[in-house]
Amino acid sequence: MSGAGLALVDLSKHFGGVIATDRLTWQIAAGELHALIGPNGAGKTTLLSQLSGELSPDAGRILFDGRDITALSADRRTLLGIGRSFQGTSLFAEFSVLDNVRLAVQARAGHSFRFWRAARQDAALNQAAFAQLREAGLDHRAQATAGSLSHGEQRQLDLAMALVGRPRLLLLDEPMAGLGAEESLAMVARLKALKGRHSIVLVEHDMTAVFELADRITVLVYGRAIATGTPADIRANAEVRAAYLGEAPPAGERHAGA
Amino acid sequence: MIGDRRRLDWTLLVLFAGVPGAALALDEPYLLDLFARVLIFAIAAVSLDLILGYGGLVSFGHAAFLGIGGYAVGMLYQHDLGSGFLQFPVAVLVSGVAALAIGWVSLRTGGLYFIMITLAFAQMLYYLGISLKVYGGDDGMRARRSEFFAPIDLNDQTQFYYLALAVLALSLWLGRRLVNSRFGLALQGARSNERRLRVLGVPVFRYRLTAFVIAGALCGLAGALFANLNEYASPSTMHWTRSGELIVMVILGGVGTLTGPVLGALAFVLLESYLSEALEALASGFGQHWQVVFGPLLVAVALFARGGLVGLLRPGRGE
Numbered sequence: 001m002s003g004a005g006l007a008l009v010d011l012s013k014h015f016g017g018v019i020a021t022d023r024l025t026w027q028i029a030a031g032e033l034h035a036l037i038g039p040n041g042a043g044k045t046t047l048l049s050q051l052s053g054e055l056s057p058d059a060g061r062i063l064f065d066g067r068d069i070t071a072l073s074a075d076r077r078t079l080l081g082i083g084r085s086f087q088g089t090s091l092f093a094e095f096s097v098l099d100n101v102r103l104a105v106q107a108r109a110g111h112s113f114r115f116w117r118a119a120r121q122d123a124a125l126n127q128a129a130f131a132q133l134r135e136a137g138l139d140h141r142a143q144a145t146a147g148s149l150s151h152g153e154q155r156q157l158d159l160a161m162a163l164v165g166r167p168r169l170l171l172l173d174e175p176m177a178g179l180g181a182e183e184s185l186a187m188v189a190r191l192k193a194l195k196g197r198h199s200i201v202l203v204e205h206d207m208t209a210v211f212e213l214a215d216r217i218t219v220l221v222y223g224r225a226i227a228t229g230t231p232a233d234i235r236a237n238a239e240v241r242a243a244y245l246g247e248a249p250p251a252g253e254r255h256a257g258a
Numbered sequence: 259m260i261g262d263r264r265r266l267d268w269t270l271l272v273l274f275a276g277v278p279g280a281a282l283a284l285d286e287p288y289l290l291d292l293f294a295r296v297l298i299f300a301i302a303a304v305s306l307d308l309i310l311g312y313g314g315l316v317s318f319g320h321a322a323f324l325g326i327g328g329y330a331v332g333m334l335y336q337h338d339l340g341s342g343f344l345q346f347p348v349a350v351l352v353s354g355v356a357a358l359a360i361g362w363v364s365l366r367t368g369g370l371y372f373i374m375i376t377l378a379f380a381q382m383l384y385y386l387g388i389s390l391k392v393y394g395g396d397d398g399m400r401a402r403r404s405e406f407f408a409p410i411d412l413n414d415q416t417q418f419y420y421l422a423l424a425v426l427a428l429s430l431w432l433g434r435r436l437v438n439s440r441f442g443l444a445l446q447g448a449r450s451n452e453r454r455l456r457v458l459g460v461p462v463f464r465y466r467l468t469a470f471v472i473a474g475a476l477c478g479l480a481g482a483l484f485a486n487l488n489e490y491a492s493p494s495t496m497h498w499t500r501s502g503e504l505i506v507m508v509i510l511g512g513v514g515t516l517t518g519p520v521l522g523a524l525a526f527v528l529l530e531s532y533l534s535e536a537l538e539a540l541a542s543g544f545g546q547h548w549q550v551v552f553g554p555l556l557v558a559v560a561l562f563a564r565g566g567l568v569g570l571l572r573p574g575r576g577e
Contacts, residue, residue, distance in 0.1 A: 078459035
């Protein structure tokens with residue numbers, strides 16, 4: 001399991017007069033962890049939503065593992081092997097932690113048109129859900145209400161749900177946001193463990209994490225990729241430094257300061 | 259918690275089963291009619307709870323299916339087709355098909371728009387009923403009790419009552435299975451967080467539509483029973499106020515509990531009957547204004563019993 005490649009060809013998305021994605025052509029190799037950085041409003045989350053199928057682009061194509069998925073709905077793309085976690089988490093807040101993962105498991109098992117058997121006594125469903133929770137270190141919280149978890153735990157749950165069914169491409173929207181120092185370290189360790197097992201698109205503002213994790217980095221400004229390269233390339237890129245001045249300090253300085 | 263609900267279901271069903279005996283003992287045959295009405299509205303309210311409570315879809319046109327089920331019985335009777343073996347399946351089938359069509363359009367919207375569009379569909383059917391002069395126009399039409407085979411005779415009030423009770427018991431049992439199945443989990447997931455469910459790989463629309471059809475078909479069955487009870491089918495059954503009453507029953511009893519709507523229907527029908535009687539005794543002509551008293555009662559439940567009547571029966575465990 002080493003993921004599948006992704007290619008965007010001339011992808012465009014406008015909201016009225018605002019250009020969110022500007023004729024973006026972009027490639028991610030199978031198994032690569034590709035970080036997407038850029039100032040607020042650069043169109044990072046909009047791009048992820050187009051990749052997951054929640055938004056449809058105005059023009060251009062999206063190829064996943066060589067197949068054109070531009071016209072496929074979000075649920076179809078998930079079944080093809082694209083998983084997404086959300087900025088600020090997106091859970092079934094009043095459900096138990098276990099039920100959250102159960103829903104993810106049954107969704108990946110194909111359809112849920114099963115009206116008779118009690119889902120909570122379904123051994124196959126329970127085992128798969130528990131395995132996922134154990135991997136996320138949340139098995140001791142299985143019966144808690146998802147909304148009652150700490151922010152860090154909610155993040156892990158959100159990620160655990162995206163990981164059900166071992167997606168070949170994982171879209172992560174700011175998994176570090178709002179985490180404490182210790183929780184951040186745990187998340188970085190978790191993402192390191194996932195690296196290589198899935199292709200990953202990582203949107204993140206925590207530059208320390210980005211430069212530590214990414215194979216390659218793309219810098220997005222006003223919907224355009226102004227640079228793509230290895231962390232070392234990006235760090236040395238003058239244009240990137242210019243784009244980031246006043247926004248977030250370039251990674252090198254942040255490292256020096258921290 | 260689920261166990262508690264099941265126990266409450268059984269308690270209610272056993273109490274309902276005792277009504278014919280009590281009516282006989284008290285020499286109040288009217289009670290049998292009144293409680294048959296309770297049972298029929300309970301079935302309709304349980305069916306609404308499937309989509310409103312578990313699906314989070316506030317359908318303001320559910321009485322349409324009550325009417326369609328009734329019209330199926332009435333129209334077939336008008337054409338000398340009085341067999342219950344024909345009338346009941348047709349009522350369920352036609353209601354289900356109507357729900358498929360209405361749901362297909364309505365479920366593409368959400369929130370307020372869904373409320374308005376279901377209301378509009380029901381009102382369209384209401385006016386369609388009025389315009390059908392062959393079938394009595396706004397007076398509706400007469401329909402004798404459905405005929406089943408020899409020992410079963412719905413003209414026997416007690417037999418009719420137990421048929422309605424059996425249908426309610428079956429609805430509760432099937433409904434309980436449904437909401438706890440994978441399908442039920444997906445339906446509730448869509449209520450809780452539609453976007454996430456979609457991204458997890460669930461085509462939400464199909465699940466909602468299926469639930470809508472099941473609820474419509476079950477409500478159509480209640481409609482067939484209702485026409486039998488009244489020996490009449492009329493467009494007034496589909497009026498939007500009736501849809502509102504069904505919502506009131508669900509919320510009053512406890513939304514998303516299945517048991518609650520049964521309690522809600524019981525409370526509603528009994529209050530409607532006895533409040534108007536009491537007020538009529540108090541001042542002639544005041545009986546029709548029973549809702550003047552019922553309204554504040556409803557407000558009180560909304561304010562002090564957030565989980566509805568079911569919550570009151572198990573304090574601290576409502577919702």
